[in-house]
Structure formats: structure tokens, C-alpha cells
Amino acid sequence: MSALRRYLIAAFVIFVFIGLWQQWGANSWRPLPTPGRHPTQAIDKDFFWRTIEHQYPVTTFRPVPTAATDVLPGVQAKFSPESAEQRQIRLSRRAAIKDAFSRSWKAYKEHAWLRDEVTPITGKPVDTFGGWGATLVDSLDTLWIMGLKDEFSFAVEAVSRNVSFVTTKAETINVFETTIRFLGGLLGAYDLSGDARLLSKAVDVGDMLYKAFDTPNHLPVTRWDIHAAARGESQTPHGNTLLAELGSLSMEFSRLSIVSGDPKYYDAVQRISELLAAAQMKTKVPGLWPVVVDPAREDFDVGSDYGLGGMSDSTYEYLPKMAALLGQRTGMYAEMYLRSMEAADRHLFFRPMSPKNDDILFPGNLHASVSDGHVSTKLDPSAGHLTCFVGGMLALGGRTMSNETHVEWAERFTGGCVWAYSSFDRGVMPETMSLTSCPSRSECVWSKPAWHGHVLSAQSASKENDGALLVEAQRLPPSFTKIPDARYILRPEAIESVFIMYRVTGDPSWQDAAWRMWLAIDKMTHTELANSAVWDVNPKSGEDPGKADSMESFWLGETLKYLYLTFSEPDLVSLDDWVFNTEAHPFRRLKR
Numbered sequence: 360m361s362a363l364r365r366y367l368i369a370a371f372v373i374f375v376f377i378g379l380w381q382q383w384g385a386n387s388w389r390p391l392p393t394p395g396r397h398p399t400q401a402i403d404k405d406f407f408w409r410t411i412e413h414q415y416p417v418t419t420f421r422p423v424p425t426a427a428t429d430v431l432p433g434v435q436a437k438f439s440p441e442s443a444e445q446r447q448i449r450l451s452r453r454a455a456i457k458d459a460f461s462r463s464w465k466a467y468k469e470h471a472w473l474r475d476e477v478t479p480i481t482g483k484p485v486d487t488f489g490g491w492g493a494t495l496v497d498s499l500d501t502l503w504i505m506g507l508k509d510e511f512s513f514a515v516e517a518v519s520r521n522v523s524f525v526t527t528k529a530e531t532i533n534v535f536e537t538t539i540r541f542l543g544g545l546l547g548a549y550d551l552s553g554d555a556r557l558l559s560k561a562v563d564v565g566d567m568l569y570k571a572f573d574t575p576n577h578l579p580v581t582r583w584d585i586h587a588a589a590r591g592e593s594q595t596p597h598g599n600t601l602l603a604e605l606g607s608l609s610m611e612f613s614r615l616s617i618v619s620g621d622p623k624y625y626d627a628v629q630r631i632s633e634l635l636a637a638a639q640m641k642t643k644v645p646g647l648w649p650v651v652v653d654p655a656r657e658d659f660d661v662g663s664d665y666g667l668g669g670m671s672d673s674t675y676e677y678l679p680k681m682a683a684l685l686g687q688r689t690g691m692y693a694e695m696y697l698r699s700m701e702a703a704d705r706h707l708f709f710r711p712m713s714p715k716n717d718d719i720l721f722p723g724n725l726h727a728s729v730s731d732g733h734v735s736t737k738l739d740p741s742a743g744h745l746t747c748f749v750g751g752m753l754a755l756g757g758r759t760m761s762n763e764t765h766v767e768w769a770e771r772f773t774g775g776c777v778w779a780y781s782s783f784d785r786g787v788m789p790e791t792m793s794l795t796s797c798p799s800r801s802e803c804v805w806s807k808p809a810w811h812g813h814v815l816s817a818q819s820a821s822k823e824n825d826g827a828l829l830v831e832a833q834r835l836p837p838s839f840t841k842i843p844d845a846r847y848i849l850r851p852e853a854i855e856s857v858f859i860m861y862r863v864t865g866d867p868s869w870q871d872a873a874w875r876m877w878l879a880i881d882k883m884t885h886t887e888l889a890n891s892a893v894w895d896v897n898p899k900s901g902e903d904p905g906k907a908d909s910m911e912s913f914w915l916g917e918t919l920k921y922l923y924l925t926f927s928e929p930d931l932v933s934l935d936d937w938v939f940n941t942e943a944h945p946f947r948r949l950k951r
């Protein structure tokens with residue numbers, strides 16, 4: 360045998376060995392993506408939204424990024440090996456979450472298959488998001504991640520054959536919700552599984568939604584009359600639009616362009632981002648955009664209220680996530696993120712007083728008013744379950760931008776939500792609440808009289824009123840001054856941040872926090888069929904929280920997925936390779 364042939368054979372053997380090792384060795388415990396297992400599904404040229412004429416067609420597109428610009432620092436911690444006992448606890452917790460998922464999934468399958476949601480007490484189907492099977496599409500990647508392969512195949516088959524995005528019975532479509540749930544769900548499941556049927560369905564959703572951008576300035580109609588659009592009527596964006604509904608389409612549309620190769624989706628959202636970037640430092644509170652903006656007049660400082668909670672949230676969340684998705688350490692998204700967090704630090708972040716003087720933070724709401732050209736601001740120390748994503752956002756942004764300050768903040772924000780859960784007898788935090796803020800973030804000493812005083816002012820009660828009596832009548836936990844909305848609707852944000860903190864720090868105490876939160880949530884929301892939203896997380900002792908007979912698709916798409924991942928091996932959907940959209944659908948990050 361010649362030396363060359365020996366060399367070639369040896370190289371071949373090593374090559375095969377590496378291939379097999381990758382296939383069955385290191386990763387054998389997790390489902391492997393299988394791109395190309397299904398023949399590429401040809402795009403149906405006759406799909407309605409691809410045939411409809413656009414009145415304001417875009418002719419040149421911004422080029423789609425195909426590779427990362429930078430090598431970003433790692434997001435995940437180096438995990439130390441677990442003991443046999445730790446492993447056993449972790450696996451039994453994970454099994455409990457998987458059981459809970461299977462129960463809710465079964466209820467959906469039996470009572471509301473192909474519809475948007477199942478009602479978890481009465482077992483009825485309801486259509487809340489266009490009737491395209493929101494729970495089905497939102498659950499696809501969770502099925503894959505949990506290794507429920509047969510259910511996954513069955514579900515993909517159903518989406519592929521039996522869900523059509525040609526039309527809907529709904530009068531209008533919420534473009535944001537459709538993007539994060541349906542487009543996001545299909546893209547996440549496609550990125551994990553490589554099943555081409557999911558990509559062609561995602562392109563269908565993308566082409567339907569792309570028609571909402573057919574306006575004179577190419578900004579979308581966010582609450583969209585899809586039937587008028589189908590009739591070819593001309594459309595303009597609305598004057599008053601919620602910031603979140605305009606600013607958080609970027610990840611899904613960008614990923615769709617990257618995987619489909621069609622630049623039009625990326626181009627459409629990049630226009631929005633460029634306008635937001637240009638306006639960011641010119642608002643009443645430079646660095647932040649208000650909750651309400653006007654895409655028709657391209658005015659991004661219409662309202663007077665600023666915050667990171669509902670109605671703005673994911674616009675901020677998507678800034679570091681876009682940088683992570685596209686592999687950028689500098690540039691528009693990184694800059695917008697850093698500027699927004701500097702402003703949020705100055706104007707929004709507050710520390711609540713707590714009996715144990717916990718070192719925690721929440722983002723409040725800021726009201727800005729202008730008189731004689733002078734802007735004055737007032738911070739309302741309130742928070743909501745929706746603001747609990749902030750910890751996770753800062754942890755991700757802090758790691759990818761190498762900013763330890765952000766990672767420290769992340770710990771304090773996530774700790775804040777864990778504290779809020781534990782403040783209630785039943786262990787679950789409400790939808791919205793107001794808190795007693797400390798004068799200083801660095802130092803804070805608990806004071807009961809100060810708390811009672813804040814209760815009076817938060818409730819606009821007269822000084823003669825007794826704060827202690829209001830606290831007792833409303834069962835307010837220490838530091839809480841008001842609970843405007845006492846529901847818990849199965850939301851994920853607090854657990855989402857706990858999951859990210861666990862992956863970023865490797866500290867198992869976050870797993871314990873998630874487990875306590877899970878036990879409290881399941882106890883409060885468990886029904887015979889599944890889990891239900893509740894009216895009041897803080898009822899009188901011995902009384903029932905009152906079930907609302909509602910289970911939004913994010914229960915299966917987000918809450919149970921983040922819990923499952925918290926109790927999984929840390930390289931299952933590693934944050935070094937994946938970034939989650941705001942509906943917990945993982946997209947593969949571009950690499951160099």
C-alpha cells in the first residue's frame with residue numbers, strides 16, 4: 360500500500376468516526392435536527408397572498424445578512440458536573456413538567472384540535488387568534504424539545520395539510536400576535552427539525568403578513584383588516600400604534616429571510632428599525648420610545664408614557680436578541696440596546712422596600728409632561744408580570760455585549776420577580792401591582808409606616824385613612840401598595856428569566872426557585888383537563904382563586920417549555936447557539 364493510500368484510508372476512517380461520534384456519541388441524548396428528511400416542499404405559486412397585487416411594491420431590498428459580523432462571547436456558564444442525587448432530583452422535576460405538558464396537550468387534541476385554544480374546564484374550542492390552530496403551532500417546538508417525536512410528526516402533518524392561512528373568520532388580525540405565535544412557532548420548529556413542510560408554511564404566513572406592509576410608507580397596519588386587504592382596498596398604517604406591535608416583528612421576519620433566501624421580509628422590518636434608531640435620542644426621554652407611536656406620520660414620540668412593560672416590552676427585548684440572532688456586537692441593534700438600557704437605568708429602574716431589605720429591582724412606568732419646552736417626569740413604581748422578562752433580556756445582552764453591570768442587574772430583576780411570587784401566601788404573583796419604592800437603589804431600610812404611607816398615596820386615599828386597614832382589607836403583602844389586576848393567566852415571563860439566569864450563571868438555586876414557582880402555579884391553576892388562568896392570586900384564606908376557564912397558547916409554547924429546559928441538560932437548546940423570540944420559539948443564531 361502506498362503511503363498516500365494509507366493516509367487516505369486513515370483520513371477516511373477518522374472522518375467516518377467523527378461523523379458517527381457526532382451522530383451517536385456526544386449528542387445521542389438529544390433529538391438531532393434532520394434537515395432534508397422530507398423532500399423540499401415546493402412553494403405553491405397559487406397561494407392567495409402570493410398572487411395578490413401590491414399597490415406599493417418595494418423594488419430594491421436591503422441585503423439579508425448571511426453570516427455573523429462578530430464572534431460573540433459565550434452566553435452560557437461552564438456547568439460543573441452534577442451528583443447522582445442532583446441528577447435524580449432534576450430528572451424527576453423534568454418528568455413532572457413533561458407530564459403537565461402532555462396533559463394539557465391531550466386536552467387540546469381531544470377537545471379543540473386545529474382550533475386556537477381549548478378551555479381547560481369546560482373543554483370547548485375557542486378561536487382567539489384567527490382560528491389557525493394557535494396552540495398547535497405554538498406547541499410544535501415544545502413537542503420536539505421534549506422528545507415527543509410521534510406527537511410532533513402528527514402535529515406537523517396536521518399543520519401542513521389542515522391549517523391554511525388563506526383567510527379567517529376573524530374580522531381583523533393582530534399582526535404582532537400572528538407574527539410571534541404562528542410565524543415564530545413555525546420557524547422555531549423548522550430550525551429545530553429541518554422539516555421543509557414547516558418552512559413552506561412559514562413562507563405562507565410571511566406572505567400573508569407581508570401584505571399588511573403594503574402601505575405608502577411601507578410601515579405595517581398592525582390591527583389589520585385582512586378582508587379589505589384581500590379585496591385589494593388601499594391601506595395606510597394607523598396613527599396610534601403600540602410600540603411593541605411595531606417594534607417586535609424584527610426577529611421573525613429576519614429569520615424568515617435568512618432561511619427562505621427571500622430578502623423582502625428582512626427589508627420590511629429593517630425599515631422600522633432604522634426609523635426607531637433615528638428617533639431614539641429625539642424623544643422626550645432620550646433613549647426610550649413612548650408606549651404609543653404613529654407609523655403613519657413616522658412620529659415616534661406621540662405618547663407621554665414610557666416603560667418596559669406590556670405594550671412596549673418586546674421592542675426592547677428584541678434589540679439584544681436581534682444582535683444575537685445576526686451575530687453583531689456593534690451596529691444598530693447593539694447601539695439601540697445600550698442606549699435604551701442607559702435611559703432605563705436613569706429613569707425607570709427602582710428598588711422596592713422589602714422586609715428583608717432584598718437587593719432587587721423592578722422597571723417602573725414614567726410619565727413625561729412638557730410645559731414651556733421643559734420636560735418633567737414622574738416615576739410610578741409599579742410593575743407587572745409582563746415586565747419580568749427584563750432580567751432575562753439583561754442577562755443575554757450583558758453576556759453578548761460583555762457588560763457585567765447588565766448581568767448584575769439581571770440577577771436583581773429576576774430576584775425581584777421571584778420575591779414577588781414568594782410574597783403571596785399562594786406563591787404566585789399577580790398580573791399588575793404597585794410597590795413601595797426606596798429613595799435610593801444602593802441602600803434601603805424597611806419601614807412599615809413608610810409602606811402604609813405609600814399605600815395611601817398609591818390609592819389616592821386621604822391622610823385620615825388608615826394604611827394598615829387598607830393593607831388588611833386588601834391582604835396586601837409587605838411593600839405592595841395596590842394590586843390593580845390580581846389575575847394570573849399562565850404567563851411565562853418570570854420563569855423565562857429564571858431559566859436564562861440558570862443558563863447564564865449555572866447556579867442551581869435558580870432551578871430551585873423555578874421548582875417552587877411551578878408547584879405554586881400548578882396548585883393554583885390545575886384543572887381536571889389542563890391548567891387554567893385564575894382571577895385572583897390573593898384570595899382570602901380558604902377561598903378559591905376562581906378559575907377563568909382560559910389557557911392561552913403560551914402555556915404550552917412558553918411556560919412549560921422554559922420550565923422543561925430549566926430541568927434539562929444545559930446544552931439542550933444552548934443559548935450560545937439559539938435565541939428565543941418573545942413567544943419562546945428558538946431561532947438558530949448566525950455564526951461566523
Ligand SMILES: *[C@@H]1O[C@H](CO)[C@@H](O)[C@H](O)[C@H]1NC(C)=O
Binds near residue numbers: 513516517
Ligand atoms: C386533516 O383533515 C382531514 C379531513 O379534512 C382529516 O381526515 C385528517 O385526519 C386531518 N389530519 C390531521 C393530521 O389532523
Ligand SMILES: *[C@@H]1O[C@H](CO)[C@@H](O)[C@H](O)[C@H]1NC(C)=O
Binds near residue numbers: 697700
Ligand atoms: C455597561 O452598561 C452600563 C449601563 O448601561 C454603561 O453605563 C456602561 O458604560 C457599560 N459598560 C460597557 C463596558 O459597555
